Amino acid sequence: MSKAIFYCEYKLKKNVSSADFLDASEKLNDEYISKQKGYISWEQWNNGDTWVDILAFETMEEVKAFEENSASNPNELAMNFYSFINMPSCKVRYYSVERAYGGTK
Numbered sequence: 001m002s003k004a005i006f007y008c009e010y011k012l013k014k015n016v017s018s019a020d021f022l023d024a025s026e027k028l029n030d031e032y033i034s035k036q037k038g039y040i041s042w043e044q045w046n047n048g049d050t051w052v053d054i055l056a057f058e059t060m061e062e063v064k065a066f067e068e069n070s071a072s073n074p075n076e077l078a079m080n081f082y083s084f085i086n087m088p089s090c091k092v093r094y095y096s097v098e099r100a101y102g103g104t105k
Helices: 018-031 060-072 076-082
Strands: 004-012 039-047 050-057 085-096
Touching (some): 004 060, 018 039, 060 085, 076 085
Antiparallel strands (some): 004 050, 039 050
């Protein structure tokens, strides 16, 4: 099993609208991220003022290539998405699936 995820925990900037942020996220996903090689899904989780993005890709190589390209060469949609985030609060991690239970096989 080679599925991998990009995990990013962060906070939004003060006085940012969650609805506007989610609109920017959806546009970024629909017009760019979902078209990247190996893309499976993107989930956004929230717990008060802490947000978590979990992006699943087919392989670790694909998730790292996506993150490298997004960080070094962000497009207009990504720049709009980043404008909502308190960037110093970001904590990025990568994980690969060791074993999965439930769901589809």
